[in-house]
Amino acid sequence: MVEVNLEQAEWRKATASGDTGQCVEVATNLPNVVAVRDSKNPTGPALIFTRDEWTAFLHGATHGEFDV
Secondary structure (H helix, E strand, C coil): CCCCCCCCCCCECCHHHCCCCCCEEEECCCCCEEEEEECCCCCCCCEEEEHHHHHHHHHHHHCCCCCC
């Protein structure tokens, strides 16, 4: 497992999420990876994806691959 330094992460959330504090935040400014975390626990763990994995996830999400 590779360690990723998140100190320089610039976290953002969807503007439509409002101020409920129950959001998913994403950092896309890190070299070669995309980090995802729970806004309720900003010092907790983050999920780390390669850029290819993140692109595949976004493609699947926007094309209904995960619809239930």
